[in-house]
Amino acid sequence: MMQDFAMHLLDLAHNSISAKATTLLIKVHESPSNDRFEISLTDDGCGMDEETVKKARNPFYTSRTTRRVGLGIPLLEGTTKQCAGKFHLKSTPGKGTTIGSIVPYDCIDRPPLGDVGQCVAMILQASPTLHLTLDYAYESEKFRLDSDEIKATLGDVSIDEPEILLFIQSYVQEHIKALQHGGKSQ
Amino acid sequence: MKTLQDLQKLRDEAKKRVSMREGDVRYRVLVGMATCGIAAGARPVLNALVEACAKEHYDCTVTQTGCIGMCTYEPIVEVLDQDGKKTTYIHVDAKKAVEILESHVKNGILLEAYSLQ
Ligand SMILES: Nc1ncnc2c1ncn2[C@@H]1O[C@H](COP(=O)(O)OP(=O)(O)OP(=O)(O)O)[C@@H](O)[C@H]1O
Numbered sequence A: 001m002m003q004d005f006a007m008h009l010l011d012l013a014h015n016s017i018s019a020k021a022t023t024l025l026i027k028v029h030e031s032p033s034n035d036r037f038e039i040s041l042t043d044d045g046c047g048m049d050e051e052t053v054k055k056a057r058n059p060f061y062t063s064r065t066t067r068r069v070g071l072g073i074p075l076l077e078g079t080t081k082q083c084a085g086k087f088h089l090k091s092t093p094g095k096g097t098t099i100g101s102i103v104p105y106d107c108i109d110r111p112p113l114g115d116v117g118q119c120v121a122m123i124l125q126a127s128p129t130l131h132l133t134l135d136y137a138y139e140s141e142k143f144r145l146d147s148d149e150i151k152a153t154l155g156d157v158s159i160d161e162p163e164i165l166l167f168i169q170s171y172v173q174e175h176i177k178a179l180q181h182g183g184k185s186q
Numbered sequence B: 001m002k003t004l005q006d007l008q009k010l011r012d013e014a015k016k017r018v019s020m021r022e023g024d025v026r027y028r029v030l031v032g033m034a035t036c037g038i039a040a041g042a043r044p045v046l047n048a049l050v051e052a053c054a055k056e057h058y059d060c061t062v063t064q065t066g067c068i069g070m071c072t073y074e075p076i077v078e079v080l081d082q083d084g085k086k087t088t089y090i091h092v093d094a095k096k097a098v099e100i101l102e103s104h105v106k107n108g109i110l111l112e113a114y115s116l117q
């Protein structure tokens, strides 16, 4: 089982990387005032045809050869259902895929958001060439991380150097925490 | 709060160190990060490896791989040496991960207690 949404994000990002995505947009929107919690991933990978999309929602489907079941997508669908939320998956062959979940913020069965900073750092570790954007919002306060902006600052130092990854991790953590706390005191 | 200016400082330090590196790294450390690995706790393992490498600068790279095909043994960490010899560590946690770096990667001593025989 996945203990938090950041784990789902990390796992689903691996699907995008396997699908040869060059760009990946991760959106997280927490809105207690609207009782809404939303995550999504949009990639420009190889995509899936309708048939494959249908199959992907079945835990007994996988295109991997090491194991007979694929779990990533059914697990997110499971987490979503557990909170009576909305799961969505749209894919176009050759164009890319969007997958996401919208659940009530106050649902007691909702797993916490988890460590998005660590998730982002690990995605970049898995695929340093990926153009990764994180769009985070708490109510209407926004934070964005763009891996291209980081790379521009880094010059010829690779984004997957351990110290750089740890920097990105706490940079994201700190900004998210600030928005969450700022949001609550308003 | 950290800013991108702080990143510039970090970059300059990293640059110095990277330029001192010579030749290939001695070991490649692989972590299985498919759904099975992540669900079994591979995330804190990977994080511990990255953190330890940032501190100690071990002579290795840390890379994520997909499903290694032995889901019941996850989290799995594989250590490959320059001759291509592979050691598979199973049921790894954050603490064991750091021990593997200290013993195997730093001192060249295999940790048989944690490895798949
Ligand atoms: N973003 C994506 N782009 C293209 N194909 C995808 C994408 N996500 C999933 N798929 C397809 O759907 C299948 C099922 O995905 P799912 O994450 O459920 O399982 P898996 O990745 O095969 O295995 P696991 O996640 O359990 O390690 C994948 O094998 C792949 O063929």
Ligand SMILES: [Mg+2]
Binding pocket: A011, A012, A014, A015, A070, A071, A072, A073, B035
């Ligand atoms: Mg998957």
